[in-house]
Amino acid sequence: MKYKVFIDGKEGTTGLRIYDRLANRSDIELMLIPEELRKDPKERAKYINSSDITFLCLPDQAAIEAVSLVTNDNVRIIDASTAHRTDPNWAYGFPELGQDFLEKIKKSNRVAVPGCYASGFMSIVYPLVKLGIAGVDYPFSANAISGYSGAGKKAIAIYEDENRDKKYDAPRLYAMSQSHKHLKEMQAIPGLSQKPLFNPYVCPFLEGMLVTVPLYLDGLEGEYSPKAIHDLLENYYSNQDFVRVMPFDEKGTEDGFLSANHLEGKDYLEIYVSGNEERISITACLDNLGKGASGAALECMNIMLGLDSKTSLNM
Structure with a gap:
C-alpha cells in the first residue's frame, strides 16, 4: 500500500x-x-x-x-x-x-x-515536573543556541553571503523582550505556573542546537544529587530511541565541552546532566531540523x- x-x-x-x-x-x-x-x-x-x-x-x-x-x-x-x-x-x-x-x-x-527550542526544554522539564522533582511553580529558565537553518530563507541567505555584515559572524541574542513564540508551549505542556525566562541565540553555523536548563538543588521538591537526577531521567527515557540520556559526568562530557552541532543530520536528542551539590545544568542537544x-x-x-x-x- x-x-x-x-x-x-x-x-x-x-x-x-x-x-x-x-x-x-x-x-x-x-x-x-x-x-x-x-x-x-x-x-x-x-x-x-x-x-x-x-x-x-x-x-x-x-x-x-x-x-x-x-x-x-x-x-x-x-x-x-x-x-x-x-x-x-x-x-x-x-x-x-x-x-x-x-x-x-x-x-x-x-x-x-513541537518547536525546536521547546523540544529541548520539554525533554528536560516535563519529566522533572511529572516525577515531582520540581514543582510547577519552580522559576525555570533556559539558555539556548541554534544554527541559522531555522531562521528562514532570508536569514539563511544572509548568513551564507560572503559579503555579509560581520555582526553575523558572532552569536546573536534575540527575543530579548521575553516573548519568544515557543514560550506558550514551554509553559503549557508541563503545566508551569509561569513562563520560563528564556534567552535564545542564533549562531553562525548551519544546524544544531543546545538548550540548557539550570537548577538550584535546594529549590527542588526533595534532596537530590546531580547523579540522582541523571538516573531518574535515564530511567524515564529508558528504551527510547529518540531521547537518549548520556552517561553521567559532573563536567557534562569527558573533556567538559559540548558542541551544538554534535548531532547535525541526526533525528534524535541527547540529554547531558552535570553540576555539583548546589547547582546543576541539564542540557539537551539536538538538530533543530531533526528532532x-x-x-x-x-x-x-x-x-x-x-x-x-x-x-x-x-x-
Whole structure:
C-alpha cells in the first residue's frame, strides 16, 4: 500500500527536509503541486483532501487557513507551525514524554510538531515536573543556541553571503523582550505556573542546537544529587530511541565541552546532566531540523501510520 503525502510549504527548510527523507520511500506517493499553484487555496484544498497525510510547513496564519480547507474527515494533518501546539484538540508530537502522548498521536488526525527550542526544554522539564522533582511553580529558565537553518530563507541567505555584515559572524541574542513564540508551549505542556525566562541565540553555523536548563538543588521538591537526577531521567527515557540520556559526568562530557552541532543530520536528542551539590545544568542537544522539526514530524507520521517510528530517519 502506498500512502499519499502532501507537503504544503515544501519550499521551506522543514518542508524540504521532509521531502528529501520521503522521496525514496516505496510506501509513499508524494503529491507535488505545480509551483505556480502552490498558493492557490482551491488547488491546495484539492491536494490536502486527496491525501492520507498532509504536512503543514507554513507560517501560523497559513497553517490555520490550510486546516480550514479540510473537508475530508480521513485526512491526517501534521502541523510544523506554532499555530496548534497548545490546542487540546491536537496531539502534541513528542511521544517520548509519556504513553498518553504516544497514544494520542496514534489515534489523532491532528498532530502539532513541537518547536525546536521547546523540544529541548520539554525533554528536560516535563519529566522533572511529572516525577515531582520540581514543582510547577519552580522559576525555570533556559539558555539556548541554534544554527541559522531555522531562521528562514532570508536569514539563511544572509548568513551564507560572503559579503555579509560581520555582526553575523558572532552569536546573536534575540527575543530579548521575553516573548519568544515557543514560550506558550514551554509553559503549557508541563503545566508551569509561569513562563520560563528564556534567552535564545542564533549562531553562525548551519544546524544544531543546545538548550540548557539550570537548577538550584535546594529549590527542588526533595534532596537530590546531580547523579540522582541523571538516573531518574535515564530511567524515564529508558528504551527510547529518540531521547537518549548520556552517561553521567559532573563536567557534562569527558573533556567538559559540548558542541551544538554534535548531532547535525541526526533525528534524535541527547540529554547531558552535570553540576555539583548546589547547582546543576541539564542540557539537551539536538538538530533543530531533526528532532527539532522535520525528523519529529516524520516520526509522528510513522506512528500515525502504524510503522516503525524510525523509518527513513537518521539514527
